[in-house]
Amino acid sequence: MAGNDAATSATQIELAQIERIFHLGDSVVRALDRVDLRIAAGEYIAVMGPSGSGKSTLLNVLGLLDRPDAGHYRLEGRDVTTLSANEQAAVRSRRIGFIFQSFHLVPRLTAAENIALPMVLAGISGPQRQSRVRDALAGVGLTDRADHRPDQLSGGQRQRVAIARATIMQPAMLLADEPTGNLDRHTGEEVLRLLEQLNAGGVTLIVVTHDAALGARAQRRLLMEDGAIRHDERQQPAVPASSNAHD
Numbered sequence: 001m002a003g004n005d006a007a008t009s010a011t012q013i014e015l016a017q018i019e020r021i022f023h024l025g026d027s028v029v030r031a032l033d034r035v036d037l038r039i040a041a042g043e044y045i046a047v048m049g050p051s052g053s054g055k056s057t058l059l060n061v062l063g064l065l066d067r068p069d070a071g072h073y074r075l076e077g078r079d080v081t082t083l084s085a086n087e088q089a090a091v092r093s094r095r096i097g098f099i100f101q102s103f104h105l106v107p108r109l110t111a112a113e114n115i116a117l118p119m120v121l122a123g124i125s126g127p128q129r130q131s132r133v134r135d136a137l138a139g140v141g142l143t144d145r146a147d148h149r150p151d152q153l154s155g156g157q158r159q160r161v162a163i164a165r166a167t168i169m170q171p172a173m174l175l176a177d178e179p180t181g182n183l184d185r186h187t188g189e190e191v192l193r194l195l196e197q198l199n200a201g202g203v204t205l206i207v208v209t210h211d212a213a214l215g216a217r218a219q220r221r222l223l224m225e226d227g228a229i230r231h232d233e234r235q236q237p238a239v240p241a242s243s244n245a246h247d
Helices: 055-062 085-093 111-121 126-139 155-167 185-200
Strands: 011-026 027-040 046-049 068-075 095-098 175-179 204-208 220-225 228-234
Touching: 011 055, 011 126, 027 046, 027 055, 027 204, 046 155, 055 068, 055 175, 055 204, 085 095, 111 126, 126 155, 126 185, 155 185, 175 185
Parallel strands: 046 204, 046 220, 095 175, 175 204
Antiparallel strands: 011 027, 011 068, 220 228
């Protein structure tokens, strides 16, 4: 599932000597150890490695959910490490979408209301919200589930709601942390195809995963160990077998 050609795309993300250190009692843990990384707009990247290797910390730094202790992070040419918390939140809401293994939907809200939440927080008007939510629901095949709460949806449906919410602000990149971890194989395949369609449309897709088969689908694979990127491999993406499974 190829996205934009990285060789001809502008640099979207540039990390220079990024460090993130945690103090656990008397121990010092270098979750990220002088990480250098460049990512072009439209790339499809799998971040892999053992537990505790720094994968999720890297994703949190990229998503401006965590601030590094040292180094610089330039996003679309702007040094976002120097921004205030409010300025980072504004960048995050407009340019970055998040997808998590556990969905992170608000239980009391319907699918439509969950999808609309980022627009509510951004102050987008009601009529515009309604129109965009309708389109988003159609895009993930859940038009008939608009008024269902998360507990009335299957795992695959909840993840599709989460994808619609993550993309409702038309972000430049999607960060996914084990997006198929709680799904069966067939449902996970459908979710991956949806994410890969978004990547094919030009959205940068960065996926943290333990799944070697998922990692093989990406254009580029980063292998992390002890807070560092040990291998940075470009690869011919594996073409998944066609599936007619539906959620």
